[in-house]
Amino acid sequence: MNSEPKTLLLTPAEMTAADRAAAQSGIASYGLMEKAGQAVAASALRHYPQTLRFVVLCGPGNNGGDGYVAAQALLEAGASVAVFALGDPERLTGDARRARARCLVEQHPLSQLELKSCDTIIDAVFGAGLSKPVSVGLQHVMERAAMAGLPVIAVDLPSGLCGQRGIPLDRAFQATHTVTFMARKPGHLLMPGRSLCGDIEVFDIGIPSRIIRAAAGNLRANHPVLWQDHLPSPDAQSHKYRRGHLAVFSGGASHTGAARLSAAAGLAAGAGLVTVASPKEAMAVNAGQLTAVMLRETETGTQVREWLARAKLSAFVLGPGFGVGEKAREFALALEGRPLVLDADGITSFRESPARLFEPYSGDVRLVLTPHHGEFSRLFPEIAENDQLGKAEKALLAAESSNAVIVYKGADTVIAAPDGRAVINENAPPWLATAGSGDVLAGMIGALLANRTPAFEAAACGVYLHGEAALRAGEGMTAETLVRHITPHVWH
Structure with a gap:
């Protein structure tokens, strides 16, 4: 099937395989994480210039690593940033641990989050790597954000949304904007996922197209x-x-x-x-x-x-x-x-x-x-x-x-x-x-x-x-x- 970039869809498993193949080809995985996080920061500054504080929610995996990179990039750009982590960030490993260590923004537990009317939330909790319902604590954050009508930028996918089926695993963030990388996932197009993602941007973070094409199956966006x-x-x-x-x-x-x-x-x-x-x-x-x-x-x-x-x-x-x-x-x-x-x-x-x-x-x-x-x-x-x-x-x-x-x-x-x-x-x-x-x-x-x-x-x-x-x-x-x-x- 034609592999034009505008039609490509990768399931979460296929994207994981592409990431693995990129690393095996000699591409530094942390370099990809840096580009992803910087893309999120750039999108946040471009689309929400009125924001007085960016609240970055970081999860326990590589999606959280993207969040830490984004938080540091926003800080260096002169924005006001606050980071709140789900779980014990000391248990992070690999690239995510490295990204957290390089992030100079003061970090707090998610339980301490108090939202303000001037906030824009960056959801870097789970992305596509979730296979079970989100915690009660994160669900409460979702509810408060929705009640306050705050903008939410999802990193890869709104947390709580199944990237394969486009269905919330229990509850998911209602994003106003989603930033994903290299190719969209089925969950970006299937309902109700499409309506939960808001506007979607796809950023090229440097994985060669041959690797993305090789990882993709037979599912495409109609074009x-x-x-x-x-x-x-x-x-x-x-x-x-x-x-x-x-x-x-x-x-x-x-x-x-x-x-x-x-x-x-x-x-x-x-x-x-x-x-x-x-x-x-x-x-x-x-x-x-x-x-x-x-x-x-x-x-x-x-x-x-x-x-x-x-x-x-x-x-x-x-x-x-x-x-x-x-x-x-x-x-x-x-x-x-x-x-x-x-x-x-x-x-x-x-x-x-x-x-x-x-x-x-x-x-x-x-x-x-x-x-x-x-x-x-x-x-x-x-x-x-x-x-x-x-x-x-x-x-x-x-x-x-x-x-x-x-x-x-x-x-x-x-x-x-x-x-x-x-x-x-x-x-x-x-x-x-x-x-x-x-x-x-x-x-x-x-x-x-x-x-x-x-x-x-x-x-x-x-x-x-x-x-x-x-x-x-x-x-x-x-x-x-x-x-x-x-x-x-x-x-x-």
């Missing part, structure tokens, strides 16, 4: 550099059939709007042709609302198969407004492993028998599942119930077990492939959480599949373009206005 080369490039000979024919299945007469949204989105996202496959009872209402999108009466699985035998259909969207039950299962199975975006009711229809869905898609990866949390829990209950796993890990396990691309939706949508690749999306604005936006997303991914884009790249691109369209539409948008702001293939 065009990862998939833009897989998108079709229109040329002078392009025509509607080369851009694919997308079919979207409609629900009954009172549930047609979702399918039309998906169809309109598919057309806007670049499908050459789009047809809504409608039951007889909904033909009139669909016909009265469709213009460029075509319409075909389709009642049964047999009719679906007959259509497949006669028409050049490239990809399908099933689920939005379709209804839960045997008909949805029948239609999905009639598609026989063809490129399919299964959404909403289509997913829920297989909750009692997911294997019936997965078996026809056991070959090439052509199935894209787009569940929100509730739908994910229905289709993958055992995975969903495992609290030891983060969202990205759950999505990857689901992708492997289903041989499908999983679009695990939310403010932190995760897209995972059966081969172990995964991306976390981060460009979706809050107002994208509105009725019908998921139907739009299904149509956009369907259009990319119709254009012969591989399933993982189609899903990752669709999710990203969905977020970009919402940003252009602006706050207060509806699903209908969202469709009007879709711009396909903007990097070609």
